[in-house]
Structures are given as C-alpha cells and as structure tokens.
Amino acid sequence: MSTAPLEKTSSLRALPRDKALLGHTALFWIGFCVVMAALIAAPLVLPEFWRRLITEILIWGLLAMSSDLLIGYTGMVSFGHSAFFGLGMYGAAGALLLVSPPNLWLAILFGLAGAAGAALFVAYFSTRLRDIYFAITTLIFSQIFYVIIFTWTAVTGGENGLIFTRPRLWIPFLYDARFTSTTIHWFVLAVVAGSYLILRRVTQSPFGMVLQSIRENEPRTRAIGYRVENFKMVAVMLSGLFAGLAGVLYAIQNQFAAPDFVYFLTSGETVIYNVMGGIGTLVGPIVGAGFFHLMRELLSRFFGEQFPYLIPLGLIFIAMVIFLPQGLLGFARRWLNR
Amino acid sequence: MDTLVHFFQAIPLDLIIIQTVNGIVTGMILALIASGLTLIFGIMDVVNFAHGELFMLGAYVGVVIISTTGNFWLALIGASLIVAMLGAAMQIVALRPLIGRDPLNTILATFGISLVLQNYALWTFGPVARKISEPITGQFPLFYLQYPWYRLLIAVLSAAIIGGFWLYLKRGKFGVWIRATAQDRVMAQAMGIPVPWVYTGVFAIGAAMAAASGVLFAPMVGVNHTMGLDWVLKAFIVVVVGGMGNFGGSIAAAIFISLVEAYAAIWVDPSHAVIVSFVILILTLLFRPTGLFVATPR
Numbered sequence: 238m239s240t241a242p243l244e245k246t247s248s249l250r251a252l253p254r255d256k257a258l259l260g261h262t263a264l265f266w267i268g269f270c271v272v273m274a275a276l277i278a279a280p281l282v283l284p285e286f287w288r289r290l291i292t293e294i295l296i297w298g299l300l301a302m303s304s305d306l307l308i309g310y311t312g313m314v315s316f317g318h319s320a321f322f323g324l325g326m327y328g329a330a331g332a333l334l335l336v337s338p339p340n341l342w343l344a345i346l347f348g349l350a351g352a353a354g355a356a357l358f359v360a361y362f363s364t365r366l367r368d369i370y371f372a373i374t375t376l377i378f379s380q381i382f383y384v385i386i387f388t389w390t391a392v393t394g395g396e397n398g399l400i401f402t403r404p405r406l407w408i409p410f411l412y413d414a415r416f417t418s419t420t421i422h423w424f425v426l427a428v429v430a431g432s433y434l435i436l437r438r439v440t441q442s443p444f445g446m447v448l449q450s451i452r453e454n455e456p457r458t459r460a461i462g463y464r465v466e467n468f469k470m471v472a473v474m475l476s477g478l479f480a481g482l483a484g485v486l487y488a489i490q491n492q493f494a495a496p497d498f499v500y501f502l503t504s505g506e507t508v509i510y511n512v513m514g515g516i517g518t519l520v521g522p523i524v525g526a527g528f529f530h531l532m533r534e535l536l537s538r539f540f541g542e543q544f545p546y547l548i549p550l551g552l553i554f555i556a557m558v559i560f561l562p563q564g565l566l567g568f569a570r571r572w573l574n575r
Numbered sequence: 576m577d578t579l580v581h582f583f584q585a586i587p588l589d590l591i592i593i594q595t596v597n598g599i600v601t602g603m604i605l606a607l608i609a610s611g612l613t614l615i616f617g618i619m620d621v622v623n624f625a626h627g628e629l630f631m632l633g634a635y636v637g638v639v640i641i642s643t644t645g646n647f648w649l650a651l652i653g654a655s656l657i658v659a660m661l662g663a664a665m666q667i668v669a670l671r672p673l674i675g676r677d678p679l680n681t682i683l684a685t686f687g688i689s690l691v692l693q694n695y696a697l698w699t700f701g702p703v704a705r706k707i708s709e710p711i712t713g714q715f716p717l718f719y720l721q722y723p724w725y726r727l728l729i730a731v732l733s734a735a736i737i738g739g740f741w742l743y744l745k746r747g748k749f750g751v752w753i754r755a756t757a758q759d760r761v762m763a764q765a766m767g768i769p770v771p772w773v774y775t776g777v778f779a780i781g782a783a784m785a786a787a788s789g790v791l792f793a794p795m796v797g798v799n800h801t802m803g804l805d806w807v808l809k810a811f812i813v814v815v816v817g818g819m820g821n822f823g824g825s826i827a828a829a830i831f832i833s834l835v836e837a838y839a840a841i842w843v844d845p846s847h848a849v850i851v852s853f854v855i856l857i858l859t860l861l862f863r864p865t866g867l868f869v870a871t872p873r
Binding site: 314362365366368369370372373374376377380381384385388501505508509512545547548550551552554555558559562 | 622669672673676678679680682683684686687688690691693694695697698804808811812815819844846847849850853856857860861864
C-alpha cells in the first residue's frame, strides 16, 4: 500500500541514531518499564489521598488519550468526549444495577456498548463536517446526550445520578476478591497501559498512517483513493470506545454515575489535558491530566477550597495555546511516535 | 378523516398565538447573539467560544450599573461599552497572536477565555442568581394572559440594533472596511485598510451585541454564571443551521428555531423542547450541511 514509503523514510531517518549504545526501541521499552514500575509501586508507598489522585489522573489520562487519537492524529478537535465517557459510565451503572451479582466484565461490556452507541451516532453525523464545524457539532451532540440523561429521570436518576456497589475483582480461574484501594489502582493501571499499547499500535499501523495523512492533507488523501469519511468514522468510533472505557473505570472507582460528567465541562477539560500535555503523543495527554490535577490540588491547598482554580489554569491554558502549542511533551513527539 | 378534524380542533389557537409571540421575542434575542457570533466568524474565521460569557458578563455589568444608578437604559449602554472594551482587549491579547494559525487554535483560546470569565463571574458574584426588574412594567391582555409590554420591547430593540448595525455595514466608513476585509483581506490591506484594527473592531462590536442582549434578556430570567453556555450552544446551533458566516441566514434561523421550540413547548415539557432544535440541527446537517438558507454547492 501507499504507506510503505512512509515507513521506509522513517526507518532511514532512524539509521544514524542506531549507532548509539541502545536503540530507540530498547530505550522506549526501558522507559515504559520504569514508568510502569513507578506507577505499580505508587499505591504501596503513597498515602491514601495521593493514591486516589493518581488513580483518577490515570482515568482522566485514558479519556484524554482517546481524544488524542482524534485531535493529535486525525486533526479533528472533539468537544464531545463527555458523551462517550458518560455513556460508558451509565452503561456500567446499568450492568451493575440490573445484573446480580454485579459482574466486572459485564459492566465493562455494557459501558463499551453504551459508548459505542453514542460514538456511532456522533461519528455518522459529525464526520460529514470538518475543522470548526466538527468541533461544534460534537459539542452539540454531547449536549443532546446530557439533556436526555438529565431529563429522563426514570432510567438515569436525573440530577441525582445512579449509585451502585462495586463489583468484585474477578479474573476467571485466577483471582476473585473484593477491590481494595491498591488492587483498583493496579486494575486501572493495567487497563490504561493496555489501552496505551493498543492505541500506539493503532497509530503506527497503516490505518493510523492514513489518519495522519488526513490530518496533514485531507483532499490529497482523498485523491489518493482512501475513503476519508470511513476512516474518520472508524477513528471516532475507536476513540469513543476508549473514552467509554475510561467512563467505566471512573464509575467503578467512584461507585456512582452522575449527569455532571456528561456535561460539556468534561469534554472541555479533556481538550485542556491534550493541549497542556502535548497533542499527538498519546502519553502527553496523561501528563497533561496529571499537570492539571496537581496544579488544581496545589492551588486549592495554598488558597483554600473555594479558590476558583480554573481561573489560573485557564490563563495557563491560553498562554500555552499561544506560546507553547506543542504542549509539555511536544519536544518528544517525534521520538515517542517512532 | 374524523380524527384529523379532531386533531385540528384540538389545537388551541390562543396558545399558538401566545407561543408565536414568545417565539419571536426569544428569537430576536437569539438573533442578536448569533449575529455577533456569525459576524466574528465570517470576518475573521474565529469561532468565539467565549461569546456566551460575554452575554453573561453583559448581564452582570448591567446588574451592577442598575444597582448603583437605578437606570436600566444607562445599564444597557454602559454594559455594551464595557463589554466591547473587554472584547477588544481579548482580541488584542489572545487572538491577535493566533492570526495565520489553524482556526482550531482560536477555538481553544476562546474556550480558555470562556472558562476564565465564567469562573471569574462565579467568584465575584457568587452562585445565587441576580434579578433585574423590568424597566417597563405595563401589560396588555393577550387572551387569558397579561402579557408584559417589555417583552415586545425586547424584540423591537433587538431588531433595531441588528437593523442599525446592518445599515452601518452598508453606509458607515468602518462598515465598508469590514465588508472589504470580509471579501478579500489581502486586497483590503493593500488598499490601506488597517485590517488588524478592523478585526479588533469587529470583535468589539460582536461583544457589545452579546452584552446588549444579555442586559435586555436579564429581566426575563435571573442572571447567573452558567447562563452563557446555554445561550452560546443555542447560538451555535443557529449559526450552523443558518450557515456559518451568513448574517441574514443566522437571523432567520434564530427566529425559525425559537418558533419551532415555542410550538413544541405546547405539547411537550419545555425542557424537552430543546431536543426539537437538536433534531432541526441533525436534519440540516444531513440534507443541507452548508446551512438551511444557502444552496448546497454540488
């Protein structure tokens, strides 16, 4: 296929660096293992509060990473990821409330199904439009889901949301126990790391290459003969699935589903994580989520709980859009994607 | 046949007329907001996410001026001027460095601005909604209702502001500059038009229109810090349905959507009537993706 020349040039460019002591691949996996080891050890050494914060940062990072597939790799800014996140949450809630005893994998399945439904809807209508129009329609669609969830009290619990009990951590034939604060952290970490590896593989596959060529030059990609609409639809679906997975994790972690998370603010924060961390890097959004939540935590420690932390963070965000559009990890973008 | 006759007899004519008036009144306010939004987009390719926040701040500045001077009309003018200056400052500080970059950057920047402004309003004014009393308290009978004159005045004033601005675009010197920049910004610059200042001016005018609609609308509902997002969403729907950057189209779409929502509210709960405008949006995207009132290019 036409992606072959792309890969060839990238491996050519990599040649001189291979003379270094360790190749790029080895360095990447060493770095990956170091970060993983630190994150695995984190709940064992950190106090409860920080452990919880890191778990939540990982979940928000997964949400941001899923939208990075659209923002960073396909060049479509989605302001509607709260819909996928929320539907994942409510899907998991549905499985946990309807089926007894509550089953972890069923919750994930239901959540993914909910998110896929929303993603199918959004993908079908929004991918007809480009750039700004795409951003606005995704925003409006997420608001449609918000209004439906907020007003359909009989099913969704309306403003109060749904409360349920956490399922047991059950891995067939291997493990069956209640979630503890440590095992839930490991579970979230495993899911997020797995998603990262899958998404990384996807962005490096021929399919991912087509997405990136859509980002670089859409008319030309179309002229080469790719069905751009289909690729965009699959990208939105895939992104929606991972956002739904983040929603499921959040639901399991906090044992409730609330309409607040379907609200536009969640989508907006997802975009902020992306821009702060560095779009088009996959790990950047996780770093961005970490930066955002750490800053928020520090600000509320220094200035009190009532301090409107979004004012300084918003100003930082505007400054980054103007002066540092590559984000915190932008400098490493090329290295991470190789 | 019989059921059809029953159906038409069951339609309450008085309710329909009342809802027509209501729909036109909210439609005019929406048109005032959306025309500022579409103007900013049409001239400088900026989707102003912070437009709803300018609307909200306009209402708050109006609240402050009324509580000090007690004069509604002074508040209307003062809020428009202050928010216009704020808009100009926003454009100079945050949007000017982004000229020439991908338009998506402007969405991100204005989104950041909207976050800051919304939280600033929450911080300064608190979460409790503020009230403005109507400057005109007279009412006239409309079937079984006592309909306030003020609502009709809103519609007339909004129409007057939009009409005045349209005349200014046609006749005024700055208006001609704006139109020239919209047509061909490079040529306009070559002719000696200060294009960066035209951008700033357009942003200020759009902001002033949003603030004016905020003050006008404030007596009908309370003023609170989240009112911006609801209206900017509606305005976005209007602008997409009317065709991005299409001034006349967005005014027509504003009235059309408000009327349809008002009629829908006769039969369903008003909180569900919003879904009708979503349906209109989806149908527009399906069949006329460039806007309801523009021919789709083939």
